[in-house]
Amino acid sequence: MFARPLRVFAAALLLALVVALIGLPASAAPDLPALTGRVVDNAHILSATKRADLEGKLADLEAKSGIQLVVATVPSIGGQAIEPYANALFRAWRLGEAKNNNGVLFLVAPNQHRMRIEVGYGLEGTLTDATSKLIIANAVAPRFKAGDFDGGVGRAVDDIITVLTTDSANWRKSPDLRGHQGSSKGILPPFFVFLIVLAPIVVIVTVFAVLFIVAWRRGGLGSGWVVSTGAGGGFRSSRESSSGDSGGFSGGGGSSGGGGASGDW
Amino acid sequence: MSTIVSRLRAIAFAVAAGLVVASCGFNTIPTLEETAKAQWAEVENQYQRRADLIPNLVETVQGYAKQEKDVLTAVTEARAKATSIHVDAADLTDPEKVKQMQDAQNTLSGALGRLLSVSENYPELKSNQNFLALQAQLEGTENRIAVARKDYIGAVQAYNIELRTFPGVIWASTFFRGAKPMAEFTATQGAEATPKVKF
Numbered sequence: 001m002f003a004r005p006l007r008v009f010a011a012a013l014l015l016a017l018v019v020a021l022i023g024l025p026a027s028a029a030p031d032l033p034a035l036t037g038r039v040v041d042n043a044h045i046l047s048a049t050k051r052a053d054l055e056g057k058l059a060d061l062e063a064k065s066g067i068q069l070v071v072a073t074v075p076s077i078g079g080q081a082i083e084p085y086a087n088a089l090f091r092a093w094r095l096g097e098a099k100n101n102n103g104v105l106f107l108v109a110p111n112q113h114r115m116r117i118e119v120g121y122g123l124e125g126t127l128t129d130a131t132s133k134l135i136i137a138n139a140v141a142p143r144f145k146a147g148d149f150d151g152g153v154g155r156a157v158d159d160i161i162t163v164l165t166t167d168s169a170n171w172r173k174s175p176d177l178r179g180h181q182g183s184s185k186g187i188l189p190p191f192f193v194f195l196i197v198l199a200p201i202v203v204i205v206t207v208f209a210v211l212f213i214v215a216w217r218r219g220g221l222g223s224g225w226v227v228s229t230g231a232g233g234g235f236r237s238s239r240e241s242s243s244g245d246s247g248g249f250s251g252g253g254g255s256s257g258g259g260g261a262s263g264d265w
Numbered sequence: 266m267s268t269i270v271s272r273l274r275a276i277a278f279a280v281a282a283g284l285v286v287a288s289c290g291f292n293t294i295p296t297l298e299e300t301a302k303a304q305w306a307e308v309e310n311q312y313q314r315r316a317d318l319i320p321n322l323v324e325t326v327q328g329y330a331k332q333e334k335d336v337l338t339a340v341t342e343a344r345a346k347a348t349s350i351h352v353d354a355a356d357l358t359d360p361e362k363v364k365q366m367q368d369a370q371n372t373l374s375g376a377l378g379r380l381l382s383v384s385e386n387y388p389e390l391k392s393n394q395n396f397l398a399l400q401a402q403l404e405g406t407e408n409r410i411a412v413a414r415k416d417y418i419g420a421v422q423a424y425n426i427e428l429r430t431f432p433g434v435i436w437a438s439t440f441f442r443g444a445k446p447m448a449e450f451t452a453t454q455g456a457e458a459t460p461k462v463k464f
Binding site: 083084087128129130132133134204207208210211214256257258259260261262 | 270273274277280281307397398401402404405406408409411412413415416
């Protein structure tokens with residue numbers, strides 16, 4: 001007796017889902033490089049030995065403190081200022097742990113003669129704007145000016161690590177102070193929005209599956225049910241494939257609000 | 266047996282109905298509204314951070330460039346005006362109030378820009394460590410303001426679009442009649458940039 005209205009309802013629900021999914025705006029893919037490792041040398045200014053050396057240091061830093069420091073060199077920053085580019089890149093790569101927002105990005109644009117240290121929310125209190133500026137102006141810029149990119153990037157990484165790890169009492173505390181704010185204030189990344197949209201759907205499908213079993217036990221099984229549960233399986237697998245970006249190094253879900261400093265040479 | 270099944274079915278229906286309502290965007294409007302308000306708090310927070318840096322900056326510049334009285338006074342006055350205007354999250358639907366606040370902050374940006382470009386004429390000031398640190402902090406704060414504004418604009422757009430599109434428009438016209446579009450910033454980022462001064 002319930003089967004018919006239910007079937008109509010399920011069909012309407014399916015239609016609504018299809019409409020909603022088609023209506024989802026395809027997230028605009030800005031022209032950002034891929035996060036291929038802890039050192040993304042797309043401008044090819046670092047030697048192979050230096051790159052290996054840096055990757056070791058950066059992996060060590062994350063193992064000890066959970067901080068994700070990434071070095072990126074890019075041939076172009078898309079004609080904009082380095083600040084919005086660095087922020088967009090930081091957020092796209094989601095550096096640092098999601099809860100602590102403890103990521104740092106050192107970005108070098110050799111063709112524009114610009115560089116930036118972009119600091120995640122959680123490290124703003126330790127690696128301050130003034131400190132970042134000092135590292136850029138005193139340690140890095142003179143070496144870059146002399147064409148010594150290996151030396152400049154090496155010093156930047158060494159200095160940043162020193163600042164972040166010397167006063168451990170400080171950096172252990174500060175991520176927590178900003179952590180909650182940062183995670184609740186940041187705009188949800190597209191993947192989470194997707195999950196939020198998806199979660200009720202999955203639950204609904206589960207509820208329908210329960211109803212289906214109840215109905216099936218009573219012998220009132222219609223063909224419409226099969227369609228509805230089949231669609232549920234499809235959605236679930238699409239979620240799995242979109243999260244299947246593991247393998248190698250990836251960001252931990254952290255964000256940045258534009259802390260840090262920029263400089264030129 | 267059959268009463269248990271029918272009772273189970275009733276519960277399942279209630280749960281399903283609740284979920285259907287939730288998945289049809291009933292929660293979206295309040296969620297987006299709160300997100301936009303939180304982003305606004307971050308904008309205010311960063312403007313406040315900038316205002317907090319200014320007394321120290323003015324004092325440092327004064328030590329080296331007392332004769333630049335006009336510029337220093339302009340910054341202090343602009344700061345006083347800017348910090349006196351606050352826009353509560355509840356007033357975000359009033360474009361006039363948002364504009365007032367924005368104008369005051371823009372005036373302060375201009376005054377600060379003049380102060381920094383005047384500072385270029387004082388080599389001793391320019392090499393003062395305290396001044397350099399303040400300058401770096403100020404730059405950092407301007408950048409945070411830019412990021413916070415961008416995030417706020419994004420959050421407001423998402424909220425305003427939800428109010429006007431399906432299925433949000435259904436809820437906006439029934440359960441959330443009080444939900445009004447929020448004001449965006451009207452000026453472009455260019456207006457925030459420090460103006461060049463001609464002597």
